[in-house]
Amino acid sequence: MNGFSKLTKTEKIDWIVNEYFSNPTEAQQLLKQYWNTDSKLQQLHDEFIENTISNYYLPLGVAPNFIINSTNYTIPMAIEESSVVAAASKAAKFWAERGGFTTNVISTTKIGQVHFKYSGHFSDLTEFFKSIKPKLIEDTKPITKNMEARGGGILDIELRDKTASLDNYYQLHCSFETLDAMGANFINSCLEQFAKTLKSQVESHLNETIDIIMSILSNYVPECLVRAEVSCDVIDLKDKGLENPQLFAEKFVQAVAIAEVEPYRAVTHNKGIMNGVDAVILATGNDFRAVEAGVHAYASKDGQYRSLTHATIVDNIFKFWIEIPLALGTVGGLTRLHPLVKFSLELLRNPSAKELMSIVAVAGLAQNFGALRSLTTTGIQEGHMKMHLMNILNQFEANTKEKDYIITLFKDKAITHNAVVEALDLFRQSNSD
Numbered sequence: 516m517n518g519f520s521k522l523t524k525t526e527k528i529d530w531i532v533n534e535y536f537s538n539p540t541e542a543q544q545l546l547k548q549y550w551n552t553d554s555k556l557q558q559l560h561d562e563f564i565e566n567t568i569s570n571y572y573l574p575l576g577v578a579p580n581f582i583i584n585s586t587n588y589t590i591p592m593a594i595e596e597s598s599v600v601a602a603a604s605k606a607a608k609f610w611a612e613r614g615g616f617t618t619n620v621i622s623t624t625k626i627g628q629v630h631f632k633y634s635g636h637f638s639d640l641t642e643f644f645k646s647i648k649p650k651l652i653e654d655t656k657p658i659t660k661n662m663e664a665r666g667g668g669i670l671d672i673e674l675r676d677k678t679a680s681l682d683n684y685y686q687l688h689c690s691f692e693t694l695d696a697m698g699a700n701f702i703n704s705c706l707e708q709f710a711k712t713l714k715s716q717v718e719s720h721l722n723e724t725i726d727i728i729m730s731i732l733s734n735y736v737p738e739c740l741v742r743a744e745v746s747c748d749v750i751d752l753k754d755k756g757l758e759n760p761q762l763f764a765e766k767f768v769q770a771v772a773i774a775e776v777e778p779y780r781a782v783t784h785n786k787g788i789m790n791g792v793d794a795v796i797l798a799t800g801n802d803f804r805a806v807e808a809g810v811h812a813y814a815s816k817d818g819q820y821r822s823l824t825h826a827t828i829v830d831n832i833f834k835f836w837i838e839i840p841l842a843l844g845t846v847g848g849l850t851r852l853h854p855l856v857k858f859s860l861e862l863l864r865n866p867s868a869k870e871l872m873s874i875v876a877v878a879g880l881a882q883n884f885g886a887l888r889s890l891t892t893t894g895i896q897e898g899h900m901k902m903h904l905m906n907i908l909n910q911f912e913a914n915t916k917e918k919d920y921i922i923t924l925f926k927d928k929a930i931t932h933n934a935v936v937e938a939l940d941l942f943r944q945s946n947s948d
């Protein structure tokens with residue numbers, strides 16, 4: 516297919532439904548059903564990407580009762596997985612009754628690099644780099660002016676010799692403070708200007724060739740780090756289902772210790788954390804792919820993949836915390852464009868990027884607490900299947916009466932896919948007689 520992107524939306528849809536679908540009319544109707552009737556709003560969504568043919572919905576849920584640094588939040592979460600929002604809400608309420616979450620933004624530095632090849636002497640380049648460093652910064656002034664006026668900008672540019680890893684490979688390793696912006700465009704624009712200045716200066720004054728390979732920000736942000744924590748007396752962990760708080764605390768700490776040393780478990784443990792993190796990142800219009808890439812690299816920073824959370828019992832105090840790198844923005848990007856992103860940010864009282872880092876870290880910690888609480892007590896399936904029950908009922912197109920009946924029937928029963936389907940069949944049979 517040539518020239519697909521030049522077709523109108525209708526032409527694109529016609530081609531797709533006729534080429535790939537056994538029932539083109541039905542496929543076309545489905546796409547239309549998910550369009551917004553407000554044409555301006557639909558156009559806004561169409562223009563986020565190329566070749567838009569419809570909208571892909573995810574539920575937007577909320578988890579109330581999060582006390583973070585003594586402020587009460589209701590956290591928006593965009594996610595399809597049953598039980599994530601329920602688990603977050605339950606953990607929020609549990610910790611709200613025990614003093615809430617505290618957070619600390621440790622640092623907010625972001626990194627970008629200019630990767631280049633150079634075959635002259637490193638000592639000559641080092642000396643020359645020192646002399647042109649002010650010019651590298653000066654040449655970016657049109658890009659950095661506004662950011663600097665707000666208190667951010669370029670923090671440093673370092674010349675790094677990487678020839679031990681790859682022949683003739685050097686880099687400018689640059690650090691930035693981008694305040695409330697995620698800063699990808701700002702950083703990449705600065706880097707491309709550094710690359711231009713470096714190349715032209717070296718080639719005209721040092722008589723050596725610089726081969727610029729690429730200039731790009733890094734999504735590895737170990738210095739854009741936030742810590743969130745909960746703690747209480749072990750005895751105060753007592754709750755419905757946690758009748759023996761000492762035993763619970765000890766098992767919980769063991770479960771975290773296993774994820775600290777065992778990569779197979781650590782990946783699943785961190786996946787549960789990312790259930791909470793990604794849901795808030797999506798709701799607030801941030802880039803979950805960037806966050807995912809950076810978080811998992813951070814989890815392997817000492818050469819082995821490990822848990823992002825940690826737990827201790829010291830002097831009868833249970834403490835549970837997360838340290839997670841999060842490069843987030845609350846201005847720019849989708850934040851002023853997507854109506855539900857605007858809504859989500861207002862729901863969070865229009866946080867700064869630092870506040871959003873805290874909220875997201877808390878969502879991850881709460882999610883991990885909920886998962887470990889279930890795993891070390893009842894097992895995960897009890898809560899999971901309760902939430903999944905509705906998916907099964909919807910899959911079999913149960914009506915309200917059928918749903919009410921099945922939900923009541925399974926209140927105190929083990930939920931399995933087969934058991935639900937059988938019960939639904941029986942109920943339908945007895946009602947059709």
Ligand code: MEV
Pocket residue numbers: 596783784785786787788790886887890895
């Ligand atoms: C499921 O989405 C997440 C869990 O597997 C996380 C965990 O095992 O810690 C429940």
